[in-house]
Amino acid sequence: MSRTVRTFEATITNQQQVRDDLDQLGWAASKLWNVGRYYAQEQWDDTGEIPDDGELKAELKGHERYTDLHSQSSQRVLEELAEAFNGWFGKRRNGDDRARPPGYRKNGDSHPRSTVSFKAAGFKHDAQFTRVRLSKGRNLKEHRSDFILCEYQTRPDIDLTEWDIQQVRAVYKRDEWRLQFVCRTTIDPESPGDDVAGVDLGICNFAAVSFGGESVLYPGGALKEDEYYLTKKKAKCDDSSSCEATRLDRKRAGRRTHFLHALSKSIVNECVERGVGTLVVGDLGGIREDDENGEPQNWGDHGNLDLHGWAFDRFTTLLDYKAEAEGIDLELVSERDTSKSCSACGHTDDNQRVERGLYVCEKCDTVANADVNGAENIRQKVLPSLATDGGDRDNGWLAQPAVHLFDRSEGRFAPREQVVNREP
Numbered sequence: 377m378s379r380t381v382r383t384f385e386a387t388i389t390n391q392q393q394v395r396d397d398l399d400q401l402g403w404a405a406s407k408l409w410n411v412g413r414y415y416a417q418e419q420w421d422d423t424g425e426i427p428d429d430g431e432l433k434a435e436l437k438g439h440e441r442y443t444d445l446h447s448q449s450s451q452r453v454l455e456e457l458a459e460a461f462n463g464w465f466g467k468r469r470n471g472d473d474r475a476r477p478p479g480y481r482k483n484g485d486s487h488p489r490s491t492v493s494f495k496a497a498g499f500k501h502d503a504q505f506t507r508v509r510l511s512k513g514r515n516l517k518e519h520r521s522d523f524i525l526c527e528y529q530t531r532p533d534i535d536l537t538e539w540d541i542q543q544v545r546a547v548y549k550r551d552e553w554r555l556q557f558v559c560r561t562t563i564d565p566e567s568p569g570d571d572v573a574g575v576d577l578g579i580c581n582f583a584a585v586s587f588g589g590e591s592v593l594y595p596g597g598a599l600k601e602d603e604y605y606l607t608k609k610k611a612k613c614d615d616s617s618s619c620e621a622t623r624l625d626r627k628r629a630g631r632r633t634h635f636l637h638a639l640s641k642s643i644v645n646e647c648v649e650r651g652v653g654t655l656v657v658g659d660l661g662g663i664r665e666d667d668e669n670g671e672p673q674n675w676g677d678h679g680n681l682d683l684h685g686w687a688f689d690r691f692t693t694l695l696d697y698k699a700e701a702e703g704i705d706l707e708l709v710s711e712r713d714t715s716k717s718c719s720a721c722g723h724t725d726d727n728q729r730v731e732r733g734l735y736v737c738e739k740c741d742t743v744a745n746a747d748v749n750g751a752e753n754i755r756q757k758v759l760p761s762l763a764t765d766g767g768d769r770d771n772g773w774l775a776q777p778a779v780h781l782f783d784r785s786e787g788r789f790a791p792r793e794q795v796v797n798r799e800p
């Protein structure tokens with residue numbers, strides 16, 4: 377089974393304390409690159425051959441610049457150099473005469489800050505305090521135990537404890553150092569089964585899930601109430617850049633994140649319980665409406681707070697991570713016609729009646745919750761072929777979804793006893 381590798385980027389929150397040390401390492405990496413580049417040139421001139429990374433490492437490991445960095449970090453610099461030469465050979469072989477060999481890393485008398493990689497022996501991760509200890513080379517240490525302790529912050533939806541960190545990279549970008557965590561999934565999960573579930577994302581019900589024979593609705597009410605309340609409250613602030621306004625923005629972002637996390641987790645749990653190995657999600661190409669600058673549009677006037685593309689994109693990403701960790705594949709399919717077709721008989725009619733959240737088929741008389749009907753159509757898109765036998769099957773479940781509500785105090789979704797067709 378293939379393992380997933382992902383790279384997560386983090387900001388360094390104690391930048392001031394660590395930047396000088398990281399600068400030294402970044403400059404040392406550039407200098408080592410240049411030393412290797414120079415050695416390669418000499419060999420090239422003498423023998424017509426470029427040394428490979430094994431030879432570069434063996435030849436340069438006693439060099440002063442090599443011992444500025446942790447040995448694994450130095451090895452990585454020389455591997456990158458060898459890879460750059462190989463890339464150039466490859467281009468030349470393919471007839472690209474304009475390709476140039478890798479150059480020196482130098483701007484006049486100064487050096488750029490190269491990326492420094494830390495492999496297993498070169499870093500120590502402290503998940504509890506979200507910090508990572510990076511090793512220096514012997515030359516740059518004042519004491520044996522001298523290291524760089526970076527405190528970091530990732531995006532809130534990323535939990536590094538769910539991942540096995542293979543490598544940490546210090547990267548200099550836009551005048552500051554950042555960290556990249558190269559991670560693998562810690563487990564090779566076995567798929568829960570062969571069943572397929574469909575997910576329809578929408579405004580009233582944030583998600584409707586069809587398992588075929590059973591369905592669950594996840595109303596978006598709790599999220600909308602938060603958005604509405606916190607947006608209103610912020611509008612009352614005198615100054616939109618005030619501390620209070622910032623605090624409200626942060627609170628709103630935190631609530632959203634929490635809601636989306638809890639929702640994706642709940643759906644994945646339901647799938648695991650039912651032996652679902654494939655989760656099909658309707659691609660919301662149609663709903664996304666960005667303004668001319670490509671930014672999500674502002675909330676409408678008069679509290680018309682519809683959720684926009686960002687929430688669905690973010691949600692789909694979260695759902696993908698969580699599904700993958702359980703061995704469930706996620707597929708995106710076009711939403712085309714999924715709201716106009718009857719999931720029981722396949723009849724499509726542009727004038728199909730949708731009233732009060734109910735879909736009523738004029739051909740087979742099936743009555744369905746409109747969002748569940750959409751989710752079931754999405755689910756059927758990846759099924760090989762479905763014998764649609766009209767009203768002969770028991771389609772009652774299409775009209776009677778279970779409803780799971782977000783419980784703020786528990787921070788998770790829980791089933792609601794009575795069944796309703798749609799949130800008002």
Ligand SMILES: [Zn+2]
Nearest residue numbers: 718721737740
């Ligand atoms: Zn029908």
